[in-house]
Amino acid sequence: MRFIGQFLRPKSFVYLGIFIVLLFMPKVLPIYQLMLFESGLTFAIMSLGFNLLLRYTGLLSFGHGALFATGAYAVGMMGRYFPELYRIEILIPVALLVSLIVSALFGFICVRHTRIFFSILALALSMVLFALLVKLYDITGGSDGLHIDLPSMFGKSFEGMRRPEFLSGAYYYFLLCTFAVSTIIMLGIVNSPFGKALQSIRDNEVRAEMIGIRVRRYRWYAFVLSGLFTGLGGALWSFVNGHITPEVAEWVFSGEIVYMTLLGGFMVLEGPIIGAILFTYLKLYAVSITQYWMFIIGATLIILVLLLPEGITGGFVRLFSRIKKSEATGAA
Amino acid sequence: MENWIIYILNGLYFASFLFLTALGLSIILGVMGILNLAHGSLFAIGAFMAAWIIGALGVHAPVSIFILALFAALILSGLMGLVLETSLIRPMYERALEYQLLITFGALLLIEDLIKMTWGGTAYYASKPFEMMGILSIGDNQYPLYFLFAMLITVVAGIGIWLIMAKTRVGIMLRAISMDREMAKAMGIRTGRLNTLAFGMGAALAGLAGALVVPTTPALLGIGMEPLIIAFIVIVIGGLGSLKGALVGSLIVGETRSIGIVLFPEIELPLLFLVAVIILVFKPKGLFGR
């Protein structure tokens, strides 16, 4: 009942409005911009998963790129070895399953530690996956990567269609709906008793243990859920990009995931979504205006951490609360 | 079986600059609790500085110019480290450790492009010292003397650090901080200043390591990325914050790689990462970690 109650808030109607607006994007945006936006959406799903771990469980993973890669390579390998099963209704569940297994494994190893050790272990594990993807050239295509063909969707084949048409048609709506559903599910998780338990673990591990919460077990569950979202993002992204390489498993991309989340603001559920979409554009335009784009990204990251650690949404929240405060004092 | 002598020597050579890099990383991690993601970029600064000096001046008296280059690299990287620490990391002391990690990541991005702005995008070759030092005959094989020289420098640097840590007041204070920061503060040790010093030392070591590779390897954009990751493996294996661990870890990694390429040429890197993970699972603080 409380779950449903969440959806009758005014916020929900605003989001419904946004969703309806987004349905019209393919008609409004040129294909190149639309593809960027779709990349952003897949990163948004990934960042939602990442933030479950960061904000709600208090664990910073510097290896989430590996989980993203897991989803993407699940699709790629299916295409390579089981082309008869290359249907989106099979590919997505397979990607989720593989992500489940890998996250369970990684998580089991990582959650035995916290803070810097957790981050380091996550980084080390992601580099193992990266190195394997690169070295096993015959299976994974090595550093050259794999090409991702257009899948059939619920019986409809897109053979012969060009990717831009595919991405501005059926796939866009599929992606948008998946994104919406993922957000709703994450909202549910975060507000559920499980979510509250996670936050209590984050705030005070000892107290949580004392009231009977199995700390390590819950952290593991959070890691697995986080991995599922991230892997889903990776699988969906593979169709947009058309090509996957081991680079996404490398720690630099994991760093970008952290950056995206921070950019949007990790204190608010919507923050990572905004951060992911913004980062896609930020990186692209930095690259196109200067060869020193790393400097720009690095500088903005440092500024963010120093001045705006709660990200853009955090900044807005503070701004609004300050307006509110001045209103209140003014009224008094 | 003189081939095996060469394989072992190769492993030692690789372990040399690995040790210097890992030592620097370990000092920073031990004293400050920060995993310095910009460490590879500091390595790169050392490499470019040395390569540039050798390229510009090394035609005359290459070996002495090379020693000059080593010092210059060390100093430049050390300075960069001091600048980094005071400007970016110090404001983060009160914040969560995670933010500190992010700041070093941002610093990495900045420094990589600063290097690009300063030295451009092409490769800097500096092989004169390597060629000039000649070779040593080991049975039927030849072994470049430069590799032995690099190992010598590493040993000197290692002994130097050990002397500082064991015998000087500053060193003892650094070790105290790395063992228990709160207690050290309570005893009146000025952690702020010492943090800066530790960071500078770590950075200088990375720069020295970078300078040592350029006679055999061109200085290139991104040259520091792989040393960072492998140094990270080394300290994970050896133990976070342990200097002995950095030494043992580098030897293990260096020899594994050298012998691995001879016996299992297909495996190379994944083997190292896997070893690191296995060790982490059982001894999360590394072999000698506290």
Added chain:
Amino acid sequence: MTKKKIGRREFIKSAGVAGIGLGAAGLLGSSVKVRKATAAQTRSIPKTPIKVAAVSFLTGAAAAPFGIPGDNAYKLCADEINKQGGILGRKIELKSFDEAGGADAQVKLARKFILEDKVDVILGYISSGNCKAVLPLSDELGGLIIAYDCGTHVLMEESRSPYKVPKYGLGFRSSAHLGIDNIGLALYIKQYYPDVKKIAGINPDYAWGRDSWLVFETAIKQLIPGVEVVNKLWPKLGATDYTAHISALIGSKAEIIHSSLWGGDAVTFTKQAIGMGLFKKARMAYSRGEPYPQEVGMGYPEEQIICCAGTHYFLYPAKDKWPLNKWFVEEFYKRYNKYPTYPCYHAYQAIYTYKAAVEKAASLVGGWPSQEEISKAAAGLSIETPSGMLTIGEDHNGREDVLVGISKKVSGYPFPILDPARMAIFPAHQVNAPVGIRTEDWIKGWKV
């Protein structure tokens, strides 16, 4: 009382977030260019310049020996074409881009060229990894892409013979693939070192390296059945330390070592190997080794077998016999103070293939041709290049002769050149698989 306050705060917060969302959407929308319906091609010739994107390694280890010379060659050729009036009166506007950054970055860049910048043609890619990633975009996005330097044969070949050609309607390679290099090496070794017993390989661990070794091993085992492979090493592309590999090679007692190492890797490897005395014990056989004597200089060892990725060499064909090479070598040296190496010749081939295809298609359709029409005209085209003849097959792949030689110090040159007394030219039909047949299958079918 409290409930209302929370409600309002929540609403404002969410409105703020929504505002951001709508604002962002609005921003995106306002930067829109309404998609124009493609007008039917009128058969006039536009006055606007031809937009050409040239992609080579402008930074990194591959820049000095490959990317920059290749890019310089593009500039030289574009200037020459424009000097002669352009292509059908339209001038070429050449923009150079950096191939560094990895396959994923190149895919994004190519997508931008085709969809946003709307270039007429992309001439690019030295790295086989980048080619493999980018070439599918030609058909996917509808843009003409001519690969100029990358060599992996699996770019255009399928996994079974016979296979349907062409693989990409709008994707081409204006040079021959690594088949000619490695078959050429095998033929040369058979001719000059038929008694070799032990061979080894050190190749970079990606498509180019793996495929080069595969073709070489298949060919040499066909030609010299008793030969033994004593070691196969796979350093990663861009590795900086080869000392362990060099020792392993020495330890395995190989006589001839095959290598497709290129760019900075080849230079670094050579320098380290000189120091460790590899060349006193073994001889290298480089599948694309032609630039390195010039890069390394007088220190480059003699007696190394070098293949020229075709017959691309500043001394072949001789200047008095082939004026086009004379012009190319002299012009390039005048502008850039270096002799052109094979990436430069490849660049020439790419841009002149485009020119010839456009001109041929235009003569058929009577106006500026579409991408598809240019593509159809390019298949089967033959042009003269500074190195000889280049033919583009029905599979959209180039076909060339190959030159293999051996390094030797000769007075008058500041670096070792190919010994004129031991140069071998193998004609195209001997080293290129027939259209539609996999190179490995073709080699295995040889009657030796």
